[in-house]
Amino acid sequence: MQLFTSSIGRKILMAITGLGMVMFVIVHLLGNSSIFAGPGGLNTYAEHLHSMPLPIIAGFRIAMLVFICVHIWFGIQLTIENRGGRPQQYAVKACQKASFASENMIWTGALLLLFIVYHLLQFTFRVTPEVAGFAGQMPGNVFGMVVTSFKNFFITFIYAGAMVTLFLHLTHGIQSFFQTMGWSNDCVQPGITKTGTLVALILFLGYVAIPLTIFAGILKG
Amino acid sequence: MSDHKTMTLTLIVWRQKNANDPGKFETYTAKGITEHHSFLEMLDCVNEDLIHSGKDPIVFDHDCREGICGMCSQVINGAPHGGQDRTTVCQLHMRKFKDGDTIYIEPWRARAFPIIKDLIVDRSALDKIVQAGGYTSCHTGGVADGNAILIPKPVADEAMDAAECVGCGACVAGCPNGAAMLFTGAKVSQLALLPQGRAEAAARVKNMSNAMTECGFGNCTNHYECQAACPKGINVKFIARMNREFIKAQF
């Protein structure tokens, strides 16, 4: 199957898995925004998620894991190949279209991976010190756990930094998805790029709002 | 008269004896250059001086010198073909430069384009991609009637836009990954758009994209540097079209 071996095929796999993660990130934000309805909101939402049948929960988790693994595997593979595509650099660098985001996809991706691991250790497995008190019950008082965590400056800082990284990854990633899938042309491309950036911006603002409002004391436990 | 005003420029040029030589930059002075000189004519002047003083002239590719053959290939101050919109090196004129400027001149740099000498690189990898599928198979014989196959004007125009590619390789030179997606996308699209090319479209896109990888070109990461480098204004929409053709070809 050319999908797993060829240049374009592997890009398509990255694009599909990337889009899958974008979908997740959108749904995750919609769910998380229930925190602004107070303890009842987020805790009810968490309760609802945990009460879903096990096959659905397990299936979803396995699917996400497969998506991430495929995305990372081909991301690293293609990046290594591409670094060899021009073995000797120009003495004068004069890129006209490439952006900071497009040139650093592998690094913003790597930071996102670190963040995902940290995020899961903290709020899913609850093994980091500040959430030790919430480890017993699943899901338990999710609202309390989140509010306790984001009172800490460093945790808020890490989350804000991770969301800047996500923003950068997606400003290039979303329009890249459409180009890679062949769903683009000269008429729609500028619109796709603007919309992609807008979606990335909305996701960024939506996500940082949670730690920042808690840290600033606007959203209280 | 402006004709009498001349410029003196400092050129920093990549010199390399052959593919195995590590190569290095050499500095030259271009004297007596007018705004009417083309970039290649400016190099001709420098080469005459070099020959008169018993030195090896700077070797560079060129042929038509009118912007249609795609032979000229130099990266000037970091930009393939010098960075002027839709302009090949041979059509770049010295009025774009000022007296006293320093100009870096480098060859196309990509794994798939080994350097032959100085500014000349071996671009036969592009020919290999074309050999892999950049043709249509048809019976020879009497000339077909011009109106036998009707093609809507917008489709014919789109195919012609893709067919403007002269195969210079600037897209590869401009791409940080040394990918040949714009070139291949243009060739795939030009044929896939027309009824004569449809018959072999699926095999073509598979074979041509495989040839791309076999020749050592990198993969596309949608930086779109290729479009900025292309002297013929080939649009990255043709890369999207190739990706579309590739997906269709899988089923």
Ligand code: HEM
């Ligand atoms: C987990 C670690 C991650 C790594 C190592 C990673 C790495 C990469 C790399 C190297 C690319 C290709 C860049 C390019 O073609 O220009 C890419 C593309 C992309 N990534 Fe990620 N990424 C990661 C996580 C994510 C996440 C969490 C999302 C979404 C929320 C995402 C969404 C995308 C999208 C939509 C693309 C564009 C696909 C395409 O190239 O057409 N990535 N990623």
Ligand code: SF4
């Ligand atoms: S696509 Fe443009 S830059 Fe690339 S080979 Fe063709 S004419 Fe040259």
Ligand code: FES
């Ligand atoms: S020499 Fe023919 S295009 Fe420049």
